[in-house]
Amino acid sequence: xxxxxxxxxxxxxxxxxxxxxxxxxxxxxxxxxxxxxxxxxxxxxxxxxxxxxxxx
Amino acid sequence: xxxxxxxxxxxxxxxxxxxxxxxxxxxxxxxxxxxxxxxxxxxxxxxxxxxxxxxxxxxxxxxxxxxxxxxxxxxxxxxxxxxxxxxxxxxxxxxxxxxxxxxxxxxxxxxxxxxxxxxxxxxxxxxxxxxxxxxxxxxxxxxxxxxxxxxxxxxxxxxxxxxxxxxxxxxxxxxxxxxxxxxxxxxxxxxxxxxxxxxxxxxxxxxxxxxxxxxxxxxxxxxxxxxxxxxxxxxxxxxxxxxxxxxxxxxxxxxxxxxxxxxxxxxxxxxxxxxxxxxxxxxxxxxxxxxxxxxxxxxxxxxxxxxxxxxxxxxxxxxxxxxxxxxxxxxxxxxxxxxxxxxxxxxxxxxxxxxxxxxxxxxxxxxxxxxxxxxxxxxxxxxxxxxxxxxxxxxxxxxxxxxxxxxxxxxxxxxxxxxxxxxxxxxxxxxxxxxxxxxxxxxxxxxxxxxxxxxxxxxxxxxxxxxxxxxxxxxxxxxxxxxx
Numbered sequence: 070x071x072x073x074x075x076x077x078x079x080x081x082x083x084x085x086x087x088x089x090x091x092x093x094x095x096x097x098x099x100x101x102x103x104x105x106x107x108x109x110x111x112x113x114x115x116x117x118x119x120x121x122x123x124x125x
Numbered sequence: 126x127x128x129x130x131x132x133x134x135x136x137x138x139x140x141x142x143x144x145x146x147x148x149x150x151x152x153x154x155x156x157x158x159x160x161x162x163x164x165x166x167x168x169x170x171x172x173x174x175x176x177x178x179x180x181x182x183x184x185x186x187x188x189x190x191x192x193x194x195x196x197x198x199x200x201x202x203x204x205x206x207x208x209x210x211x212x213x214x215x216x217x218x219x220x221x222x223x224x225x226x227x228x229x230x231x232x233x234x235x236x237x238x239x240x241x242x243x244x245x246x247x248x249x250x251x252x253x254x255x256x257x258x259x260x261x262x263x264x265x266x267x268x269x270x271x272x273x274x275x276x277x278x279x280x281x282x283x284x285x286x287x288x289x290x291x292x293x294x295x296x297x298x299x300x301x302x303x304x305x306x307x308x309x310x311x312x313x314x315x316x317x318x319x320x321x322x323x324x325x326x327x328x329x330x331x332x333x334x335x336x337x338x339x340x341x342x343x344x345x346x347x348x349x350x351x352x353x354x355x356x357x358x359x360x361x362x363x364x365x366x367x368x369x370x371x372x373x374x375x376x377x378x379x380x381x382x383x384x385x386x387x388x389x390x391x392x393x394x395x396x397x398x399x400x401x402x403x404x405x406x407x408x409x410x411x412x413x414x415x416x417x418x419x420x421x422x423x424x425x426x427x428x429x430x431x432x433x434x435x436x437x438x439x440x441x442x443x444x445x446x447x448x449x450x451x452x453x454x455x456x457x458x459x460x461x462x463x464x465x466x467x468x469x470x471x472x473x474x475x476x477x478x479x480x481x482x483x484x485x486x487x488x489x490x491x492x493x494x495x496x497x498x499x500x501x502x503x504x505x506x507x508x509x510x511x512x513x514x515x516x517x518x519x520x521x522x523x524x525x526x527x528x529x530x531x532x533x534x535x536x537x538x539x540x541x542x543x544x545x546x547x548x549x550x551x552x553x554x555x556x557x558x559x560x561x562x563x564x565x566x567x568x569x570x571x572x573x574x575x576x577x578x579x580x581x582x583x584x585x586x587x588x589x590x591x592x593x594x595x596x597x598x599x600x601x602x603x604x605x606x607x608x609x
Contacts, residue, residue, distance in 0.1 A: 086168075095162050102155050105155055108481045112477060
């Protein structure tokens with residue numbers, strides 16, 4: 070949309086706010102990945118513990 | 126005999142393809158922050174014409190229009206066109222009332238001859254909007270959806286990339302009060318939208334601009350002829366493919382949230398998904414020249430095709446794995462056991478990874494739907510998965526040889542038979558006195574099998590060349606009460 074003309078209106082979001090939002094989005098995505106890894110590790114440990122206990 | 130065994134083993138291995146692709150999809154979705162960091166976005170407020178196709182929507186349209194009026198978007202850059210497909214209820218009066226309430230914002234367009242379906246209704250509106258020549262982008266939404274205040278501006282910011290031609294939002298199930306089926310759909314949308322569309326962002330190709338909220342730039346709409354496709358039952362998917370084949374990029378913004386009311390009973394869901402499933406079969410056929418051909422860009426990539434075909438051909442993979450296991454059982458019982466354990470092993474890893482990932486991607490929905498997330502494959506399949514992970518748990522269970530053989534055979538048949546069981550639940554739902562057991566039975570059979578059964582039903586309808594009729598999903602307006 071290269072030739073978009075910006076209408077002469079009050080912007081609901083300033084450029085700085087938009088950039089902050091974008092960074093927040095990025096952080097949220099990273100937090101999701103961390104949460105996912107933590108959950109996977111906890112589950113793997115629980116499973117390994119269970120199998121080890123039963124095995125012994 | 127050996128050749129037959131290899132063939133049967135190949136069938137079982139085919140059954141492992143969808144879970145492997147599931148892990149691939151969610152692994153891509155996990156690293157979406159990489160895409161977000163590189164996606165150029167900037168506050169842009171093009172003049173947006175919002176098209177709302179409506180046929181007898183008086184129960185739901187008022188709130189939708191109120192929410193559109195409350196969007197965080199410059200008022201001068203926004204127009205809402207309700208395209209009435211010859212409604213016979215209070216829709217015209219309601220829209221005229223809202224237009225008076227919001228002068229210069231809401232406009233009423235009417236087709237005198239209705240009944241041709243949503244795509245034709247949208248095209249009627251697009252014809253008028255394009256002739257007026259005011260718009261720079263068009264947002265097509267359903268009459269019942271509730272746009273969150275920031276959703277539109279979060280979508281338009283992607284037009285800062287000169288190659289972005291369309292943007293789609295994250296449609297979330299918003300029925301309040303919700304029932305068991307709404308919760309299953311809510312969790313399904315985390316996997317099929319929040320996760321799968323993030324993965325497609327990573328691949329650079331989107332399968333579908335969600336019909337409930339699709340934003341197209343003027344240039345990309347022009348590139349596809351200024352009209353929505355009417356040749357298939359999946360008008361949104363066909364448009365998405367055409368926009369991308371015209372050279373535009375389509376992106377998904379997971380932070381642009383749009384709430385929608387989805388069916389509350391299996392029959393309603395079946396009707397909706399039969400339409401989607403048939404549409405997908407038609408799309409697969411219509412764009413057969415695109416698959417696996419990189420000259421068509423990312424849409425022709427192997428990764429995208431893997432996701433598309435495992436979704437649309439799920440029943441085929443399930444039937445193949447059942448045939449393979451049952452055949453091996455009679456050809457070489459020991460080999461069938463090994464093959465089944467292999468299949469279960471792959472399924473366990475996938476199940477755990479997908480469930481954990483989905484809950485991490487959308488924790489709010491995860492908290493609401495954790496039971497449905499865990500029991501998505503059904504209690505029967507979950508028991509098989511538990512057996513695969515922890516066989517000693519079942520050590521104390523003493524079964525006779527005959528019963529054990531019967532259970533093993535049942536497990537093999539269940540790989541595909543679960544679809545028939547899900548179909549039976551649909552048949553039982555309207556039967557008085559029995560319908561009360563349908564919800565708990567869906568937890569036993571599984572929502573995943575129900576999705577596969579509906580896809581299989583779509584194949585059958587398509588093979589029979591059943592009439593292509595647009596059957597509207599009934600909405601009661603119960604979305605959004607708790608989301609205000």
